[in-house]
Amino acid sequence: xxxxxxxxxGEMLQILDEEGRxxxxxxxxxxxEDLKKIYSLMVLTRTADQKALKLQRQxxxxxxxxxxxxxxxxxxxxxxxxxxxxxxxxxRDLGLYLTLGYPLADYFLYWMxxxxxxxxxxxxxxxxxxIPVASQIPQSVGVGMAADIQKKNxxxxxxxxxxATSEGDFHEGLNLAGVFRTPNVFVCxxxxxxxxxxxxxxxxxxxxxxxxxxxxxxGIAVDGNDVLAVYAASKEALDRARAGKGPTLIExxxxxxxxxxxxxxxxxxxxDAEVKEWEKKxxxxxxxxxxxxxxxxxxxFEKAVQxxxxxxxxxxxxxxxxxxPPSPEDIFxxxxxxxxxxxxxxxxxxxxxxxESLR
Amino acid sequence: xxxxxxQALNQALxxxxxxxxxxxxLGEDIGVDGGVFxxxxxxxxxxxxxxxxDTPLAESGLVGAAIGMAAFGLRxxxxxxxxxxxxxxxxxxxxxxxxxxxxxxGRFTVPLVIRTPYGAGVKALEHHSESTEALFCxxxxxTVVVPSTPYEAKGLLTxxxxxxxxxxxxxxxxxxxxxxxxxxxxxxxxxxRQARIVKEGKDxxxxxxxxxxxxxxxxxxxxxxxxxxxxxxxLRTLSPLDIDAVLxxxxxxxxxxxxxxxxxxxxxxxxxxxxxxxxxLLHLEAPILRIAGQDITVPLPKTExxxxxxxDRVFKGIRQLMEF
Numbered sequence: 306x307x308x309x310x311x312x313x314x315g316e317m318l319q320i321l322d323e324e325g326r327x328x329x330x331x332x333x334x335x336x337x338e339d340l341k342k343i344y345s346l347m348v349l350t351r352t353a354d355q356k357a358l359k360l361q362r363q364x365x366x367x368x369x370x371x372x373x374x375x376x377x378x379x380x381x382x383x384x385x386x387x388x389x390x391x392x393x394x395x396x397r398d399l400g401l402y403l404t405l406g407y408p409l410a411d412y413f414l415y416w417m418x419x420x421x422x423x424x425x426x427x428x429x430x431x432x433x434x435x436i437p438v439a440s441q442i443p444q445s446v447g448v449g450m451a452a453d454i455q456k457k458n459x460x461x462x463x464x465x466x467x468x469a470t471s472e473g474d475f476h477e478g479l480n481l482a483g484v485f486r487t488p489n490v491f492v493c494x495x496x497x498x499x500x501x502x503x504x505x506x507x508x509x510x511x512x513x514x515x516x517x518x519x520x521x522x523x524g525i526a527v528d529g530n531d532v533l534a535v536y537a538a539s540k541e542a543l544d545r546a547r548a549g550k551g552p553t554l555i556e557x558x559x560x561x562x563x564x565x566x567x568x569x570x571x572x573x574x575x576x577d578a579e580v581k582e583w584e585k586k587x588x589x590x591x592x593x594x595x596x597x598x599x600x601x602x603x604x605x606f607e608k609a610v611q612x613x614x615x616x617x618x619x620x621x622x623x624x625x626x627x628x629x630p631p632s633p634e635d636i637f638x639x640x641x642x643x644x645x646x647x648x649x650x651x652x653x654x655x656x657x658x659x660x661e662s663l664r
Numbered sequence: 665x666x667x668x669x670x671q672a673l674n675q676a677l678x679x680x681x682x683x684x685x686x687x688x689x690l691g692e693d694i695g696v697d698g699g700v701f702x703x704x705x706x707x708x709x710x711x712x713x714x715x716x717x718d719t720p721l722a723e724s725g726l727v728g729a730a731i732g733m734a735a736f737g738l739r740x741x742x743x744x745x746x747x748x749x750x751x752x753x754x755x756x757x758x759x760x761x762x763x764x765x766x767x768x769x770g771r772f773t774v775p776l777v778i779r780t781p782y783g784a785g786v787k788a789l790e791h792h793s794e795s796t797e798a799l800f801c802x803x804x805x806x807t808v809v810v811p812s813t814p815y816e817a818k819g820l821l822t823x824x825x826x827x828x829x830x831x832x833x834x835x836x837x838x839x840x841x842x843x844x845x846x847x848x849x850x851x852x853x854x855x856x857r858q859a860r861i862v863k864e865g866k867d868x869x870x871x872x873x874x875x876x877x878x879x880x881x882x883x884x885x886x887x888x889x890x891x892x893x894x895x896x897x898x899l900r901t902l903s904p905l906d907i908d909a910v911l912x913x914x915x916x917x918x919x920x921x922x923x924x925x926x927x928x929x930x931x932x933x934x935x936x937x938x939x940x941x942x943x944x945l946l947h948l949e950a951p952i953l954r955i956a957g958q959d960i961t962v963p964l965p966k967t968e969x970x971x972x973x974x975x976d977r978v979f980k981g982i983r984q985l986m987e988f
Contacts, residue, residue, distance in 0.1 A: 391736070424769035432735075433767050437759045443725045444760065447732020447740075454688060454714050454738065473752070477725030484720055639766040640804050642773070642828040645857070645904040 306331060307525045307541055307553060312514035317558065318538060319528040323586050325594025333537045337601050343384055343532055344596055345610050347376040347589050350400035352614040353409055356622065357399075357416060361567045365626070367418050372399040374530070374562030377588035378494045379464075380404050381535025382557070385543050386462055391430040391452075393445040393463040397494070397561075398434060401464060405431055409621035414628055420639075421631065438499075439469035442478030442491070449487030449552070460546035462539075464492045468499025470516065471507045479554065483520035488546035490539065491554045494529060496561035501574040517554035529557030530588040533595070560586070633659065665849050668841045672814035673703045673779075676821040677741065679851045681711050684739060687825060690717040690726055691743030700745055701781055701840055727753040727778060731760050734776040739825060747782035747834065748791035761830045762805030774830045777821070783875050783925060784957075784972050785838035787965040794962060795926040800832045801903035801935070807856060808902040810834045812877035814845040819854025820900060827856060836875035843878070857901045859909035865895035868919035868985050871910060871936060873899040876923045876973065883923075883978035892986055894921075902932055910936065911944050918949035919985045925973050928956035950988035955981045 310316040322328045354373055360366035372379065379400025386392060386405060394401050402412050407429060415422030423433035435441035445463035452459050469475055470493060482489045493513050497504045510516060517524025527534040535557050542553035560583035564571045596602035637652045638644060644652070667675065681687045689704060695718035698705030708716040719726045723744055730740040744750045757778070765773045784793035800808045807829050811817035817835070824831035862877060863884060872880040877898045884894040895913050899906065914920045920940050922933035933954040940952055955978050963971050
């Protein structure tokens, strides 16, 4: 399928149109339970995202990069990922973390300012979100190379935004992946804005997907607000990777509905009309219509999904807020495998100082 | 076996690759060609393209890839052809190599070694003579190691490869073939984070590393002839520092002379001087002295000698301290 959509001709995979009607014969064969699960994950993502924004406004959570509008990209990318695969997310990836089973409480904990939230559970090979843009790309290729060396049949997913494609690490990483034919799946959430810089300032290329051509492997553009399109491309790219057929670049065309972060004001640099246009393409309502047409959705189901999401989010917030702040030991002890004499001395000084200032 | 530093390093790499199948090497021209300084010679032939990987010309890419490999469970050794070309990889080194253990609270670690030749004195091209070790010493999480003899080189590199922490391994290109030594055939470790007393003395402590160790030795020979007895300390690991060894020696001799070829300002000598003054001020008979490179760009070969710290300058420093 992937090769059928030529990025150089500007072709894009879309399975659901903006009204949620199936417009392609490439509709993935997913069981009703899976489709409902995907919808639930998208609702959970949106609910948790809105909660994070509220917590930030109340001073209970730090600067936050909202995921609104990215639910299809994130959930669709992650849904076909398997347990042994490795994942390199970036800082706007809430739905991807949740789909992989990352504890929401830990995700909140990180954005509340505690590194402990970035310690992935032992059975999840998911990196902390990369803040230095594109730096995760070569790292993900290294895992692909290592898997090849050890003859392990896994795939590696790496996500990033459109701004990342201008960074040197995007070029170095994808070039390396092409040369070593690694089992990597690169997913660019092209959300049109890197803070205030529009997509047109990142590249003169017609599409981002076409960049794969120069690296010697397939690239495909998909409608990033169509979760079935993202899922289908991600699934096929992951299968290709595990089968030793090399890397794939997926450009998921979407829109950043929110501000870059809670410290940003997007009204300064982009037109309301543009945002309104994209509101019509909302990934959730589109998928809801699809489920409804299939007979998998009714008011009771919606109510149950919303209630479960709200409950899960409240539980996660309570859990994250019950975690005591890191101790002085916590912030020292993971610098090296063992504490150095200098660090021990500085830790004792800090503890002494903290004790004195409590008096 | 009688070995120069290149051969000693090569043996360490080869033996560790034999011992541990997780050890892999990646870099530019390190495979078929055996590396521009021949440190990886024969390893491609011996271990194959899977474990000795010629990469595209991409320092950030190859260090980034090494991070992924290390997190996955391999023991990658990345070679950067010259220290002057390591800067494109700084984001990977500073933002990730040094921090991943902490930012994942120990879930992911980066047991890798980044090897690179450094330093002036080999009449090389522009950007081939830098000595910017202090840039790495400022970064928590990194271990910065510099060998000064073939014996030290083999043992320190072996320990670096076995370390659970990431190691920046700086090889003084001037010493690659300067000296031959009889070194043990079997694998051995020289412990990281421990300085070595090269020569005991009682009048002044000379603190040096890498290519400055033999320079300090020559200056010390000159001093001995004038009846001065210097002690020479080879730091071996620049960060985290073996500050106890430094203080012990300085408290004994009462004088500290720091020798480095990097520019003086904000060089590692500044940190050493601060530590000595914080912890041993009342033991000092003279001000702490730094003999270091000037704060200029390393000159091209025609004038390189006026930049390079030689034994005469160091001996002058010793006399200055003794006459204070």
